[in-house]
Amino acid sequence: xxxxxxxxxxxxxxxxxxxxxxxxxxxxxxxxxxxxxxxxxxxxxxxxxxxxxxxxxxxxxxxxxxxxxxxxxxxxxxxxxxxxxxxxxxxxxxxxxxxxxxxxxxxxxxxxxxxxxxxxxxxxxxxxxxxxxxxxxxxxxxxxxxxxxxxxxxxxxxxxxxxxxxxxxxxxxxxxxxxxxxxxxxxxxxxxxxxxxxxxxxxxxxxxxxxxxxxxxxxxxxxxxxxxxxxxxxxxxxxxxxxxxxxxxxxxxxxxxxxxx
Amino acid sequence: xxxxxxxxxxxxxxxxxxxxxxxxxxxxxxxxxxxxxxxxxxxxxxxxxxxxxxxxxxxxxxxxxxxxxxxxxxxxxxxxxxxxxxxxxxxxxxxxxxxxxxxxxxxxxxxxxxxxxxxxxxxxxxxxxxxxxxxxxxxxxxxxxxxxxxxxxxxxxxxxxxxxxxxxxxxxxxxxxxxxxxxxxxxxxxxxxxxxxxxxxxxxxxxxxxxxxxxxxxxxxxxxxxxxxxxxxxxxxxxxxxxxxxxxxxxxxxxxxxxxx
DNA sequence: GCTAGAATGTGATTTTCGTCACATTTTTAG
DNA sequence: CTAAAAATGTGACGAAAATCACATTCTAGC
Numbered sequence: 130x131x132x133x134x135x136x137x138x139x140x141x142x143x144x145x146x147x148x149x150x151x152x153x154x155x156x157x158x159x160x161x162x163x164x165x166x167x168x169x170x171x172x173x174x175x176x177x178x179x180x181x182x183x184x185x186x187x188x189x190x191x192x193x194x195x196x197x198x199x200x201x202x203x204x205x206x207x208x209x210x211x212x213x214x215x216x217x218x219x220x221x222x223x224x225x226x227x228x229x230x231x232x233x234x235x236x237x238x239x240x241x242x243x244x245x246x247x248x249x250x251x252x253x254x255x256x257x258x259x260x261x262x263x264x265x266x267x268x269x270x271x272x273x274x275x276x277x278x279x280x281x282x283x284x285x286x287x288x289x290x291x292x293x294x295x296x297x298x299x300x301x302x303x304x305x306x307x308x309x310x311x312x313x314x315x316x317x318x319x320x321x322x323x324x325x326x327x328x329x330x331x332x333x334x335x336x337x338x339x340x341x342x343x344x345x346x347x348x349x350x351x352x353x354x355x356x357x358x359x360x361x362x363x364x365x366x367x368x369x370x371x372x373x374x375x376x377x378x379x380x381x382x383x384x385x386x387x388x389x390x
Numbered sequence: 391x392x393x394x395x396x397x398x399x400x401x402x403x404x405x406x407x408x409x410x411x412x413x414x415x416x417x418x419x420x421x422x423x424x425x426x427x428x429x430x431x432x433x434x435x436x437x438x439x440x441x442x443x444x445x446x447x448x449x450x451x452x453x454x455x456x457x458x459x460x461x462x463x464x465x466x467x468x469x470x471x472x473x474x475x476x477x478x479x480x481x482x483x484x485x486x487x488x489x490x491x492x493x494x495x496x497x498x499x500x501x502x503x504x505x506x507x508x509x510x511x512x513x514x515x516x517x518x519x520x521x522x523x524x525x526x527x528x529x530x531x532x533x534x535x536x537x538x539x540x541x542x543x544x545x546x547x548x549x550x551x552x553x554x555x556x557x558x559x560x561x562x563x564x565x566x567x568x569x570x571x572x573x574x575x576x577x578x579x580x581x582x583x584x585x586x587x588x589x590x591x592x593x594x595x596x597x598x599x600x601x602x603x604x605x606x607x608x609x610x611x612x613x614x615x616x617x618x619x620x621x622x623x624x625x626x627x628x629x630x631x632x633x634x635x636x637x638x639x640x641x642x643x644x645x646x647x648x649x650x651x
Numbered sequence: 652g653c654t655a656g657a658a659t660g661t662g663a664t665t666t667t668c669g670t671c672a673c674a675t676t677t678t679t680a681g
Numbered sequence: 682c683t684a685a686a687a688a689t690g691t692g693a694c695g696a697a698a699a700t701c702a703c704a705t706t707c708t709a710g711c
Contacts, residue, residue, distance in 0.1 A: 226567045229651070234567040251549070252556030257563060284545040288512070291548055294555035295513030301562035302518060306487045306495040308569045309612025313698070343659065351570025356698060358660060374707075375658095390490070574668070604689065614669055619690060635677075636688095 165195050167269070172218055175242035177289045185283060192275040197267050204245065204260035204268065211249040211256060213272040217241050220266020221328070221339060224258045225348065235349040236304075237297065238263075238327060238339075247290055248297075250276070264340070308351050311389075316350045317360035318388035321370065325379060335371075335378040342375065364388060426456050428530070433479055436503035438550045446544060453536040458528050465506065465521035465529065472510040472517060474533040478502050481527020482589070482600060485519045486609065496610040497565075498558065499524075499588060499600075508551055509558075511537070525601070569612050572650075577611045578621035579649035582631065586640055596632075596639040603636065625649060 167178055167186045178186065198204060204215060207227060217239055224237035224245065236258060239245055249256045250273060280286045307316060321337070328339040341349075347357035361377075364370045369385050371378040379385060428439055428447045439447065459465060465476060468488060478500055485498035485506065497519060500506060510517045511534060541547045568577055582598070589600040602610075608618035622638075625631045630646050632639040640646055 226563060228567040228571040232571055234570055236563040236566055248556050248559055251552040252560060253553065254556070254560065257560045280545075282545055284541075284543055284548055287545055287548045287552055291512040291552040291555060292514065294552060294559055295509045295515070298509055298555055298559045298562060299513060299515065299518045301559060301566060302487060302497040304566050305497055305562060305569055305612070306489040308566055309495055310489040310493055351566070353699060354659080355661085355700085359698090362660085615689080616670080616691085617668060620668095623690085 165269075166190055167193070170218060172216070172242040176216060177244050177286075177293060178216070180289075181286065185279065185286065188279050189271060189276075192271055192279070194270045194272075195267070196270060197265065198262040200262055200264050202262045202266075204262060205256050207256050207259045209256055211246050211273060213270050214247055214250055214276050215245045215260075216269045216271070217243050217245070218267040218269060220268075221263040222266060223261050223263050223345070225261065226258045233348045234351060235345065236301065238324070238349070240328060244290075244293065247293065251290060251294065263345075313350065313352045313356050314360045314363055315389050316352070317346065317357060318364060318369075318385050320346060320349045321364075321377065321379065322382075322385055322389060324377075325382070325385075330379075333378075335380060337377045337379065340375045341377075426530075427451055428454070431479060433477070433503040437477060438505050438547075438554060439477070441550075442547065446540065446547065449540050450532060450537075453532055453540070455531045455533075456528070457531060458526065459523040461523055461525050463523045463527075465523060466517050468517050468520045470517055472507050472534060474531050475508055475511055475537050476506045476521075477530045477532070478504050478506070479528040479530060481529075482524040483527060484522050484524050484606070486522065487519045494609045495612060496606065497562065499585070499610070501589060505551075505554065508554065512551060512555065524606075574611065574613045574617050575621045575624055576650050577613070578607065578618060579625060579630075579646050581607060581610045582625075582638065582640065583643075583646055583650060585638075586643070586646075591640075594639075596641060598638045598640065601636045602638075 167173065167190050168183065170176075170178075173179060178189070181189075198220070204222060205211070207225075219241045222239040222243070222245060223235050224239065225233045225235050228234050245260055246256075248254075248258075280290075307319060311319070324337050324339055324341070328337065330336060331338050343358050343361070344354050346361070347354045350357060350360075352360075361370070361372060364385070365372055367384065367388070369379070369381045369388060371380055428434065428451050429444065431437075431439075434440060439450070442450075459481070465483060466472070468486075480502045483500040483504070483506060484496050485500065486494045486496050489495050506521055507517075509515075509519075541551075568580060572580070585598050585600055585602070589598065591597060592599050604619050604622070605615050607622070608615045611618060611621075613621075622631070622633060625646070626633055628645065628649070630640070630642045630649060632641055
């Protein structure tokens, strides 16, 4: 099933460094995985690896490990030094930062095809954030030194990362402005819209394709759990969304958009 | 004085595109300028151009224009498309974004040696922010297409920009967290500390080496002019700073640091 | 399918901060 | 130098959101 030159880590919830874990192994095997080969990966078309030549893809394949993280796992911790670059095959990752009194702030939300660890690697820096799997997630891992020697002489490849960093910077700066200027209600509406754009709907074309707790929504928005809850119910009372446990259904996308200003 | 292969724009306050301006010309000539040559520029050591080989520096010199902006000038406008990359020889630039009801948010503050326009260029995007000169500022300008063809085959050069973007992203994400979680007083203290780290002191070793209005401070912090004023006076009453018109004197740096949490 | 623990909803209260209004000071242009 | 405009300081007030407390509901693990 998996290629011989791929080492497979099985990742155990909340353990660092990565360890073998029976549950992760079962997850790993239960998925109809692709060949664990970058060239054949269905994320190839959307990820930073698109447009890469076959030779570079082979090199990347040769150095990579594959790992599976169960929901809640830590991928890396704020303050530690990056050992390499991660690329998501499937799953969802939240990137969080610790603020006052250990209160978390979610600064990015990732999905299949996205990379993580690149900020610290290109910044030549420790991780400024932690990364957690929000659901069972499969990642590929490229050790830093080997990754660097592959990218080093490939201006196009580095340029692609610069492009990603530029897009992330744009989004972060926009978030500074909205956090500073908008009400909690507007920010909650904006975050739901972001989740919709980023993760899309489930098959019913109404339910947001991500399970997020009230606490996490509050951490995205930069408010308290209670205020996030109240904002959600305001949107519900305005017939813009429906709530069903952790499911959030968007029934009036335009209304949601209008609520962001 | 200036090299023949350097075109000099003289920049007129608030005019776009850049125009000849008598005042700017006088400013330009009154400064004992260097040769307008990247190789000899004193910012060479700190800017993205450090470690560049002589050949590349010569190429950059050949394509660049030099311009001087008087205080208050617009360097570029949010929403327009980048025509090239700027590098500051001296002066100070604020990068702002328009939020609700046209309220500004300052997202970055730049100084000699810093570049601007790189986010939009590497993001292949329009400007997501506007740039204003906070004081008389001298910039070098590198037209986009020519800049791209020089950087294209220079992985190290692009890598340097990725490094800058990574550092800016780190700072932006940290600012999201503080804006979301900290009180106005903490954020004002934090901004003063940032201004100190970024611009340093004047010769008296107490006065912040930047003139910033209450309004601008509020725009950095993400609050109102009145709240920013009140926070400044709280710090003054705590004998952490002194206020003298637009001058801000830091007399207790540790106290300022303690006030950020 | 039970049960403990986690997550959520909700009212009451307090705190922070924005808004408004206007006096005062500083800066700028002529 | 002077008038006008811009920037600043400050009190009163109200709105938004944090905090606290606790009831209720959901969920994971046995």
